[in-house]
Amino acid sequence: MSNNTIYRVLDAAANRATEGMRVVEDYCRFVLDDARLMKHAKELRHDFAAAIATLSHDDRHALRETQQDVGVEISTPAESTRIDAWDVCVASSERVKQSLRSLEEFSKTVSPEIGTRFETLRYRWYTLEKSLTTTHTSRSRLSxxxxxxxxxxxxxxxxxxxxxxxxxxxxxxxxxxxxxxxxxxxxxxxxxxxxxxxxxxxxxxxxxxxxxxxxxxxxxxxxxxxxxxxxxxxxxxxxxxxxxxxxxxxxxxxxxxxxxxxxxxxxxxxxxxxxxxxxxxxxxxxxxxxxxxxxxxxxxxxxxxxxxxxxxxxxxxxxxxxxxxxxxxxxxxxxxxxxxxxxxxx
Known part of the structure; x- marks a missing residue:
């Protein structure tokens, strides 16, 4: 697999992770109205941006082929439906985790050090996800x-x-x-x-x-x-x-x-x-x-x-x-x- 193909993978995963992080941050901010969890989500998003910045922005964009991407037209019925705001948050959080794992594995072919940074971010996201789930469940149960x-x-x-x-x-x-x-x-x-x-x-x-x-x-x-x-x-x-x-x-x-x-x-x-x-x-x-x-x-x-x-x-x-x-x-x-x-x- 060439570096050109690797950069396409990294670019797609980076986009998915960034988008998902922003959705979760918005959930913390506007739905939960939770300043603390929003701060954690924002810090993770900024730290992720710093990590992804070590991969050439220009190279990722130059190798992007959205019009030729075979996955663009493929979707499932579940992707088109969301029950409520929490369902949106859960789906976005899952997207972030999967993207961070993809980034971690494929970036090892470019730099083992950057792969380790993505791994750390993934574990930090797990902690945020746990706090989000507990907060959502407890607010419902103790309403x-x-x-x-x-x-x-x-x-x-x-x-x-x-x-x-x-x-x-x-x-x-x-x-x-x-x-x-x-x-x-x-x-x-x-x-x-x-x-x-x-x-x-x-x-x-x-x-x-x-x-x-x-x-x-x-x-x-x-x-x-x-x-x-x-x-x-x-x-x-x-x-x-x-x-x-x-x-x-x-x-x-x-x-x-x-x-x-x-x-x-x-x-x-x-x-x-x-x-x-x-x-x-x-x-x-x-x-x-x-x-x-x-x-x-x-x-x-x-x-x-x-x-x-x-x-x-x-x-x-x-x-x-x-x-x-x-x-x-x-x-x-x-x-x-x-x-x-x-x-x-x-």
């Missing part, structure tokens, strides 16, 4: 989930059942079992009961277990919520599988960005205000909420000291989901508290 209520195991199974029933009847979107003092057996008992009670409802809330991936798996809960010192998302995913939810608490913008790339399905952001259930040395407050809302479209819950009184301050940041504990479980009427939060939330 309408705005209130997460954190509960402990209570002093007895009777007290636990009574509290849970009030919260369920009031229409909480998500319930997270968080208890640092109960035994494993007690946690399994409470988590199993929680899952059983919610399964009896026509529109059951999501059940999340705090910290304990093993108990989430053992009781078939909907997912687990991890702190910065708990298992990594990768490790929890290996235990729970692809369909369970994994949330991550984040306390600064860097942790929030990392959680997105790690594959978290949602993030907790805070602490926003002082809390009676957990102590913190620093409070990033509403500034962090606004920062996250401005650049991350993955479902994000404000955490830490959220009450009915300060909820309006939270909502003005752009964050529309909250996780609460004391404001509900310590209320005179937990059910009424849940209903009050639901009335104020979107």
């Amino acid at each position: 309408g989930v705005n209130l997460c209520v954190l509960i402990d195991a209570r002093d007895s199974i009777e007290a636990f059942t009574k509290l849970v029933q009030k919260i369920l009847d009031a229409g909480a979107d998500m319930i997270q079992l968080r208890d640092k003092s109960s035994s494993d057996r007690e946690l399994v008992e409470r988590a199993s009961l929680l899952c059983k009670l919610k399964d009896s409802l026509p529109s059951p809330p999501l059940i999340i277990i705090n910290d304990r991936t093993d108990i989430a798996a053992a009781t078939n809960a909907d997912g687990v919520h991890l702190g910065q010192d708990d298992l990594k998302v990768k490790e929890a995913r290996a235990i729970l599988g692809p369909r369970k939810l994994i949330g991550v608490s984040t306390h600064n913008i860097e942790q929030a960005r990392a959680a997105v790339l790690d594959g978290a399905d949602y993030i907790g952001v805070g602490p926003t205000f002082p809390s009676k259930t957990k102590s913190f040395d620093e409070f990033p407050g509403t500034d962090l909420l606004a920062e996250v809302a401005a650049e991350i479209s993955l479902p994000s819950f404000a955490i830490g000291g959220i009450t009915l009184k300060n909820l309006p301050k939270v909502l003005t940041t752009g964050i529309q989901c909250v996780a609460v504990s004391t404001a509900v479980v310590s209320a005179d009427d937990p059910g009424a508290a849940v209903r009050a939060f639901n009335e104020m939330l979107p």
Whole structure:
């Protein structure tokens, strides 16, 4: 195969990759309205342009034969139809991956070094693709989930059942079992009961277990919520599988960005205000909420000291989901508290 033919291959693959990258970037920008993912897509596109620039632009164009290309007139019915914007994004992402692989292999005949650069770009694209898919899926699955209520195991199974029933009847979107003092057996008992009670409802809330991936798996809960010192998302995913939810608490913008790339399905952001259930040395407050809302479209819950009184301050940041504990479980009427939060939330 002559270098002339190789350059035709490289030129066609470069065009497909560039076009696909731009489509995905537009999806991040205009459909997701996600500044962070758009930035990743844009950086990849620019780095790709720098890599392809090492192959002579003039030579590629001189050897281009669009009118004589036997593949121009060949197409499949699937290429002419797209279901929605996400379908457009997926098709374009696939085109980018295939093009990068073609560039990687054929460019080795011109320069092994450039082939390595295309390989690196391909792996970076895989990471972006994962974040895109997780964000799309999580936004769909958690649509309408705005209130997460954190509960402990209570002093007895009777007290636990009574509290849970009030919260369920009031229409909480998500319930997270968080208890640092109960035994494993007690946690399994409470988590199993929680899952059983919610399964009896026509529109059951999501059940999340705090910290304990093993108990989430053992009781078939909907997912687990991890702190910065708990298992990594990768490790929890290996235990729970692809369909369970994994949330991550984040306390600064860097942790929030990392959680997105790690594959978290949602993030907790805070602490926003002082809390009676957990102590913190620093409070990033509403500034962090606004920062996250401005650049991350993955479902994000404000955490830490959220009450009915300060909820309006939270909502003005752009964050529309909250996780609460004391404001509900310590209320005179937990059910009424849940209903009050639901009335104020979107």
